[in-house]
Amino acid sequence: MRRVIDSHVHMEGLGDADAVLGRARMSGVDAVVAVGGDAESSAYALGLAEKHQGYVYPGVGVHPSKVLKMECGEAIGFVREHANRAALIGEVGLDYAYPFARAEEVRERMRMLYSGLLEVAAEMGLPVAVHSRSAYRDSLDILRRYDVAGAVFHWYDGPIKTLKLILDSGFYVSATPAAEYSKGHRAVLAEAPMERILVETDSPVHLRRLGRRSEPADVWLTVHALAGIKGMEPGEVAGIATRNTETLFRVGG
Numbered sequence: 001m002r003r004v005i006d007s008h009v010h011m012e013g014l015g016d017a018d019a020v021l022g023r024a025r026m027s028g029v030d031a032v033v034a035v036g037g038d039a040e041s042s043a044y045a046l047g048l049a050e051k052h053q054g055y056v057y058p059g060v061g062v063h064p065s066k067v068l069k070m071e072c073g074e075a076i077g078f079v080r081e082h083a084n085r086a087a088l089i090g091e092v093g094l095d096y097a098y099p100f101a102r103a104e105e106v107r108e109r110m111r112m113l114y115s116g117l118l119e120v121a122a123e124m125g126l127p128v129a130v131h132s133r134s135a136y137r138d139s140l141d142i143l144r145r146y147d148v149a150g151a152v153f154h155w156y157d158g159p160i161k162t163l164k165l166i167l168d169s170g171f172y173v174s175a176t177p178a179a180e181y182s183k184g185h186r187a188v189l190a191e192a193p194m195e196r197i198l199v200e201t202d203s204p205v206h207l208r209r210l211g212r213r214s215e216p217a218d219v220w221l222t223v224h225a226l227a228g229i230k231g232m233e234p235g236e237v238a239g240i241a242t243r244n245t246e247t248l249f250r251v252g253g
């Protein structure tokens with residue numbers, strides 16, 4: 001039985017992968033979900049998964065921050081071509097908070113890209129890791145048009161009203177180390193039932209309190225913060241979140 005899984009990591013941002021994964025194993029992290037945010041990082045995640053079979057589970061995707069860097073058809077084609085080697089489609093989604101995303105044409109382009117990638121996920125029977133910052137409702141409404149094999153709203157800190165619709169649709173949300181300090185994220189984690197929460201680091205995202213970048217071994221920070229919110233034992237929280245991740249991403253036991 002796995003102790004904990006880091007359900008969302010950008011391995012390409014972490015340098016020496018073997019050392020990073022070694023430290024994760026040592027700390028009791030029993031699997032890592034490595035998402036892709038463009039062609040290079042997706043290929044990197046797929047390569048790592050081959051090298052670390054049964055430990056690294058790869059996602060292929062194009063992050064909304066990359067929407068102007070790739071032609072839509074080309075980006076969707078890349079993901080379609082590699083989806084058969086992936087455990088999930090992700091990280092994909094919408095983000096209206098970027099300064100470059102103020103223009104409606106850019107937002108429309110993000111929605112087109114996201115829709116095309118969801119179509120691939122539905123075709124391939126794959127689950128999806130969704131980025132939805134400042135575009136929570138649109139991210140959900142578009143997702144619901146596709147028959148995907150489950151989804152997680154990663155690092156969700158949006159309105160509780162939309163959270164309820166996410167949960168009603170059968171989707172998950174994930175907790176990050178921001179569960180220590182982010183009011184919005186904490187409110188979401190208090191509201192969502194433990195049966196619908198995954199834990200992650202979103203490494204290499206900067207850890208505010210520790211003043212350094214995160215890596216998968218830091219998923220225990222997320223577990224402890226979430227356990228505090230839920231009034232539960234960290235081991236129990238880790239166990240439930242891990243089962244949820246195994247269910248959603250079909251991570252073999």
Ligand SMILES: [Zn+2]
Nearest residue numbers: 008010091202
């Ligand atoms: Zn991410």
